Amino acid sequence: MLTGELVALRPVEPRDAGPLARASRDPETQRLTGIVKNMTDAQWQQWIEEGAESPTRVDYAMTSLMPNGDGAMSDECIGEIVIDNIDQVNRSASLRLQSLPEFRGRGYGREAISLVVSYVFATPPQGLGLHRLSLEVLAINPRARMLYESLGFVQEGVLRDAGRDGEHWCDVVVMSLLEDDIDLPE
Numbered sequence: 001m002l003t004g005e006l007v008a009l010r011p012v013e014p015r016d017a018g019p020l021a022r023a024s025r026d027p028e029t030q031r032l033t034g035i036v037k038n039m040t041d042a043q044w045q046q047w048i049e050e051g052a053e054s055p056t057r058v059d060y061a062m063t064s065l066m067p068n069g070d071g072a073m074s075d076e077c078i079g080e081i082v083i084d085n086i087d088q089v090n091r092s093a094s095l096r097l098q099s100l101p102e103f104r105g106r107g108y109g110r111e112a113i114s115l116v117v118s119y120v121f122a123t124p125p126q127g128l129g130l131h132r133l134s135l136e137v138l139a140i141n142p143r144a145r146m147l148y149e150s151l152g153f154v155q156e157g158v159l160r161d162a163g164r165d166g167e168h169w170c171d172v173v174v175m176s177l178l179e180d181d182i183d184l185p186e
Contacts, residue, residue, distance in 0.1 A: 002115040002119055004112075006065055006066065007063060007111050007115070008062075009062060009063075009081065009112060010060065010063060010075070011052070011059065011060065011061070012048050012051065012052075012077075014045050014048055016044075017041045017044035017045040018044075019078070019100060020044050021039060021040065021044045022100065023079060023080075023098050024039060024044075024098065025038055028101060029098055031165060031166065032138060032140070032141045033096075033138070034138050034165075034170075034172075055086070056086045057082065057085075057086065058082070058086070060116070061079075061080055062079040062103075062109075062112050063077060063078060064078050078099060079097065079099035079100055079103060079108065079109070080097070081096070082095070083095060083133075084096065086128065090131075090132075091130045091131035092130060092132040092133070092134065093128070094133070095113070095116065095120075095134070095135045097109055097113065117152075121133075121182065131178060131179050132177070132179070133178075134156075134175065134176040134177075135148065135176070136172050136174055137173050137175065138165070138170055138172060139170050140170050152177050153175040153177045154176060154177070154181070155173055155174070155175050156174045156176050157173075159172040159174060
């Protein structure tokens with residue numbers, strides 16, 4: 001479990017299938033992430049179970065550390081952040097993030113990415129000890145690109161017409177962060 005001031009990241013569990021399915025069905029999420037397939041709650045549950053067994057993937061549910069309406073803390077999933085394509089030989093991985101619509105723009109994603117970046121580059125056993133973390137973002141999503149840039153990710157290139165914006169093609173921007181690009185605590 002990774003914990004910040006706004007969010008805690010815990011392993012994704014079968015109970016998170018509903019919120020993750022709802023997030024991925026949101027029209028704005030679909031447009032800005034290029035999701036073209038709607039998965040059912042059951043398909044999400046299967047995906048969660050398969051991911052838990054994968055040595056090349058770490059799936060976290062984002063949970064808010066802010067008190068809910070009755071002042072209690074909630075362990076409910078507000079989004080996910082995934083470290084994927086983990087390659088221990090090349091010490092690299094990729095990253096993706098999605099939030100439930102009502103939790104966007106509040107700093108949860110920024111803090112979740114920061115927590116994951118620290119974990120990815122930290123020396124084992126505290127982290128994965130990787131050298132490179134990459135991501136892809138649709139060119140039609142400048143807000144996400146600015147967030148990634150503010151966290152130190154650098155644009156490496158553009159995959160022309162590699163994504164979809166509804167019925168139209170759009171470019172996909174490839175970005176990365178190297179362990180040497182950030183200051184890790186000793």
